[in-house]
Amino acid sequence: MSKFEMVPFKKVNSKKFYRQNDSLFPRFFIVGLFLVVMLIIILFRTSILQLSSAEINQIPETVGQKSQMTVEAPRGDIVDLNGETLAYSVTEPMLYLNNADLSNKALNLMLLNLSNLMLENGVDLPDNLTQYFDYSTDSKSKDDKTNATFVFKKDLKEIERWQQNSDLFGLKSEDDARNKDEQVKLDSKEFYDYLLYSKFSIEDIEAGGNFLYTTEEAFQIMQMRYLILEHNWQFLTGEAILVGGPVNQKMINVIGEQNQKYAGALIAETSKRKYTNNSALFSHVLGYTGKISEAEYQNLKSFSYGLNDTVGKSGVELSAERYLHGIPGTIPYGYWQRNAEGEPEYIQGEGGVEPKAGNKVRLTLDKNVQEATLQALMENLEELRESGEEPQSTSAMTMNAKTGAVISMASIPNFHPQDFSLAQYDEKAAERVENYFSDNENKPMLNRAISEIYAPASTFKPFTACAALENNIISSGNQTYSCNGTEEIGYRVWQCYGRPIGGHGPLNLHDGMVTSCNLYFYKMGIDTGIDNLTKTFKKLGMGEYTNIDLPGEVKGIRPSPELKQQTQALPEDQQWFPADTAQSSIGQSFNSYTLVQLCRGINGIATGKLVQPHVIKEVTDENGEIVKPEVIEVEDLGFSEENIALIRDSMEGLAYNPGTTTFEAFNGYTVRVAMKTGTAEVQNSSSQNIQINSLFVCYAPADDPEIVFVSVVENTGKSGLSGVAKKVFDAYFGFNQDP
Numbered sequence: 016m017s018k019f020e021m022v023p024f025k026k027v028n029s030k031k032f033y034r035q036n037d038s039l040f041p042r043f044f045i046v047g048l049f050l051v052v053m054l055i056i057i058l059f060r061t062s063i064l065q066l067s068s069a070e071i072n073q074i075p076e077t078v079g080q081k082s083q084m085t086v087e088a089p090r091g092d093i094v095d096l097n098g099e100t101l102a103y104s105v106t107e108p109m110l111y112l113n114n115a116d117l118s119n120k121a122l123n124l125m126l127l128n129l130s131n132l133m134l135e136n137g138v139d140l141p142d143n144l145t146q147y148f149d150y151s152t153d154s155k156s157k158d159d160k161t162n163a164t165f166v167f168k169k170d171l172k173e174i175e176r177w178q179q180n181s182d183l184f185g186l187k188s189e190d191d192a193r194n195k196d197e198q199v200k201l202d203s204k205e206f207y208d209y210l211l212y213s214k215f216s217i218e219d220i221e222a223g224g225n226f227l228y229t230t231e232e233a234f235q236i237m238q239m240r241y242l243i244l245e246h247n248w249q250f251l252t253g254e255a256i257l258v259g260g261p262v263n264q265k266m267i268n269v270i271g272e273q274n275q276k277y278a279g280a281l282i283a284e285t286s287k288r289k290y291t292n293n294s295a296l297f298s299h300v301l302g303y304t305g306k307i308s309e310a311e312y313q314n315l316k317s318f319s320y321g322l323n324d325t326v327g328k329s330g331v332e333l334s335a336e337r338y339l340h341g342i343p344g345t346i347p348y349g350y351w352q353r354n355a356e357g358e359p360e361y362i363q364g365e366g367g368v369e370p371k372a373g374n375k376v377r378l379t380l381d382k383n384v385q386e387a388t389l390q391a392l393m394e395n396l397e398e399l400r401e402s403g404e405e406p407q408s409t410s411a412m413t414m415n416a417k418t419g420a421v422i423s424m425a426s427i428p429n430f431h432p433q434d435f436s437l438a439q440y441d442e443k444a445a446e447r448v449e450n451y452f453s454d455n456e457n458k459p460m461l462n463r464a465i466s467e468i469y470a471p472a473s474t475f476k477p478f479t480a481c482a483a484l485e486n487n488i489i490s491s492g493n494q495t496y497s498c499n500g501t502e503e504i505g506y507r508v509w510q511c512y513g514r515p516i517g518g519h520g521p522l523n524l525h526d527g528m529v530t531s532c533n534l535y536f537y538k539m540g541i542d543t544g545i546d547n548l549t550k551t552f553k554k555l556g557m558g559e560y561t562n563i564d565l566p567g568e569v570k571g572i573r574p575s576p577e578l579k580q581q582t583q584a585l586p587e588d589q590q591w592f593p594a595d596t597a598q599s600s601i602g603q604s605f606n607s608y609t610l611v612q613l614c615r616g617i618n619g620i621a622t623g624k625l626v627q628p629h630v631i632k633e634v635t636d637e638n639g640e641i642v643k644p645e646v647i648e649v650e651d652l653g654f655s656e657e658n659i660a661l662i663r664d665s666m667e668g669l670a671y672n673p674g675t676t677t678f679e680a681f682n683g684y685t686v687r688v689a690m691k692t693g694t695a696e697v698q699n700s701s702s703q704n705i706q707i708n709s710l711f712v713c714y715a716p717a718d719d720p721e722i723v724f725v726s727v728v729e730n731t732g733k734s735g736l737s738g739v740a741k742k743v744f745d746a747y748f749g750f751n752q753d754p
Contacts, residue, residue: 083364084111084255084348087324088341089286091373093301093331095382096632101294101301102332102432104372106284108267109260110138112243113348114250115279123217126239127232129258129277136266138259139440144241147177148206150234160231165203175199178206183244184214215240249322255281257323275359281348286370288325290433296385299426299462300378300565300630302330303435319343328435329460331630333566335376338634338643344370374642377632379420384413387746388423391739395728396427404731407456410463411726411736413743414614416714418647419626421563422722422747428459465568468607469727472693473531474712475602477620477662480524480536482551483543484658491661494524498534505541505593509534528665528691529672533601540600541593548599549575554652555616556625563611563628564646571612574605602693614725617712620662621689621720623654663689667717680737685750687717690740694732709734715744722747 089104110133117125130140147168149155154163167174178186178199192198196213200206212220217233217240228236239258246256262282270277288304307315307324315326321343327333347364354360392409399406412424430451437444451459461467483489500518501510511518511534519532527535540548553559558573572578576591583589598604608616611628619625627648634643666689670681681688690713697706709731714723724743726736745751 083345083366084113084281084283085321086283086344086346086370087286087321088343088370089372090288090304090325090341091339092375093335093339094375094377095293095297095380095385096378097382098377099293099382100291101297101378102288102290104286105289107261107287108282109285110258110262110266111255111281111283112239112250112258113255113279113281114253117278119216121278123215123236123240125276125278125280126236127228129280130235130239132266132269132277133259136263138262138266140235140238141242141259142238143245144238147174148203160234161229163230163234165207167201167203167206171201174201182247210237210240246322254322255283257285260285261287274361283346283348285323286325288436290431290436293382293386294433295429295431296382296389296425297378297380298330298429298432299464300330300380300421300424301432302332302334303328303430303432304332305435329567330462330565331376331378332432334564335631335634338376339373341373342371344368372637374634374636376634379415379422379630379632379645380424381422381747384743384746385423385425388413388739388743389425389427389429391742392425392427392726395735395739398735399728399731399733402733404733406728407730408458408463409726409728410467410610411724411739411743412464412610412614413747414618414626414628414723416618416622416720416723417624417626417649418645419615419618419628419649420632420645420647421628421630423743424462424464424630426461426463428454428457430459462565462567463727464610465563465565466609468569468571468609469613469708469710470606470695470697471602471608471613472695472708472710473602474613474617474691474693474710474725475606476528476531476536476600477666477691478552478555478557478602478616479540479543479548479600480528480662480665481555481620481654481658482548483539484661485551485654486543486547488543488547489524489539491657494661495521496527496535496538497521498532500534502534504534504537505597507592507594507597509537509597524661525665525668529668531692536600537597541596543600545574545576545591545596545599548596549573552616554625555619557606557608557612557616559612561609561611561615561628564631568611569609571608572605574599578605603696610725610727613710613712614723617714617725618720618723619652620654620659621714621723623652623656623659625650625652663717666691666713676735677737680741684741684744686715686744686748688713688715688740688744689717690714690737692734692737694734706730707732709736711736711740713737713740715748 089106092100093102094100133140145168148165149168150160151164151166154160154165157163169177178184179188186199187197189198200209211217211233215237217228217236218226242256242258243250250256267282270280270282290301294301304325305328307320307322307326311326312320312322318337319342320326320340327336327339332339345366345368347367388411392411396406396409408427410426413422414420415422431447434444434447438448498511498514498519500514500516501508511532513519513530513532518534519526519530522530522532522535552573558571560568560570574595579591579595580589595604599606615626615628627646629646631643632645633641636642667687669675669677669690669692670684670688672678677690677692681690690711693710695708695710697708706729708727708729710725710727711734712725714720722744724740726739728734728736
């Protein structure tokens with residue numbers, strides 16, 4: 016048979032076929048009818064989630080109790096070591112909107128009445144829509160808005176993405192749209208008409224110009240309707256939407272007396288975060304709060320968080336969130352519904368549960384020492400700038416040498432936590448908040464003590480000395496290396512910065528530390544070897560997370576041949592050379608650490624103990640009972656007491672070296688201070704020096720350490736940081752400063 020020939024059908028007895036299938040027809044019909052009904056139900060349930068203007072009166076309450084509203088608990092207070100309040104909560108009457116099952120026409124009228132009431136009583140309308148779409152500058156300045164024009168407030172690419180958001184407008188690109196009505200509206204007049212006639216059905220396009228509302232009234236309704244649109248799911252599921260506030264007593268009375276006119280409007284006492292003036296001293300440790308994001312809500316909803324909740328965004332506000340948050344409550348409210356006769360009937364809500372406030376968090380930081388730290392850093396920056404230097408930023412911290420409790424931690428530039436609470440109502444505060452996040456040069460939101468890494472430079476020489484002593488490379492009787500000024504070390508010619516001609520001659524550890532002779536520590540480091548150096552650095556916590564109880568800590572970089580192999584692209588650059596060990600020995604090359612790591616490491620050298628840095632002293636409940644005690648972790652490093660004493664003696668020597676800033680600050684000081692300065696060269700990817708950072712570390716009393724201080728000032732070789740340390744120690748020890 017040819018492949019093109021047709022295959023004949025077999026003839027079927029049609030009568031027999033129908034007789035066999037007569038009994039199946041009713042079954043198919045029933046199954047098909049069931050599937051159609053289920054499809055209709057699914058389509059109906061899906062359609063009500065779209066909150067279309069035509070169907071808004073059909074939205075059911077799906078969760079919660081209709082006559083009760085969940086209210087957030089006040090956040091717990093945050094206080095300093097001595098109990099001085101830094102962050103607290105107050106309750107304010109705020110305006111909310113709940114789904115009152117109004118028809119679209121009734122909803123628009125109610126929203127106009129409510130928005131007028133808000134404006135009459137000094138409550139701003141929600142700005143959710145006006146961030147994208149608003150009056151033109153010219154129209155906004157005019158009282159008569161009859162012929163007002165509108166503009167988009169963002170670039171058209173962003174406006175296009177906004178309009179295509181399926182949770183908002185769900186418009187489509189020209190290529191994807193089936194008709195013009197579905198297309199994005201990049202003409203502002205066209206978009207206004209879309210909101211007016213289509214999306215919110217404020218006016219009827221078939222009415223022939225017989226408008227219900229003026230342009231100004233229509234735009235007020237649009238702003239309120241867009242707020243509902245942004246919180247569509249919240250509105251659908253019976254959760255009240257925060258509209259604005261705080262509201263005054265007059266507005267409370269009007270809404271209470273005319274609750275049918277303002278159906279769905281609720282007034283509820285709402286917790287608001289406040290910060291004292293002194294909170295600015297603690298900005299990076301304290302952090303700030305803000306409205307819960309969608310991602311945060313998904314992570315926290317199982318812990319009774321709501322869509323209107325305030326949560327910590329940084330600092331202790333974030334790290335202690337679960338302690339500060341509290342337990343939400345419920346309040347009753349009245350609502351209107353139609354009775355069996357179809358008449359409107361007011362139902363008074365009943366019941367309710369008082370919210371339970373969050374716990375109190377007490378910090379380890381002392382306000383007096385914190386203020387002294389911040390003030391001394393600011394004064395030092397000013398003095399450096401007056402001398403012609405251009406320092407960019409600075410940071411410092413102090414820590415209890417025995418417990419790891421942070422006593423002070425400051426970073427400049429900084430921010431004021433209160434601005435984040437005020438931004439919703441204060442235009443200038445909102446501008447400052449925007450600048451905090453947009454200033455990528457000064458980075459005021461960055462806590463440089465834990466989130467920035469620095470080459471430690473010569474402040475790292477005590478670490479190299481510790482490694483050499485603990486590995487028996489040097490000792491009390493054998494610690495001499497000669498500095499010849501210029502010489503070859505590790506197959507490379509080096510120069511002594513202090514004395515390039517002639518050199519320092521033979522030096523012991525004390526003199527090598529005081530003169531900060533690089534050649535002395537190059538030789539010591541090469542003799543010790545990179546493996547022993549790295550092992551000791553790691554033991555002291557360098558290049559490891561300290562696990563301080565603050566968010567945003569970075570790990571740092573510790574030198575090793577493996578690290579060089581991993582970070583260098585070319586095989587010839589991956590080999591570890593003695594010169595690499597030499598550079599690592601003086602805190603350059605592959606050394607980069609946070610100040611909190613440097614503080615912890617110096618403390619380990621000073622005491623032979625590795626402590627756990629922390630900023631939370633304790634957490635207590637409303638009755639003063641301790642919920643979370645202070646966590647003090649101390650690890651004995653097993654260092655020789657003789658070795659600790661040798662390093663301490665060498666670091667104390669800087670206070671007695673005439674002609675230096677350390678001599679000026681600490682010669683003859685009331686307590687003994689061990690210290691080390693450092694000047695770090697910051698290089699770009701081409702190994703070109705692009706910046707100089709200055710660092711300073713110290714601890715006191717040298718013979719029985721109580722407090723450790725570390726600091727950095729960026730983009731200057733003149734640090735002045737020993738003077739900063741003296742002012743901080745004055746505050747800590749209670750000494751009177753020189754007039």
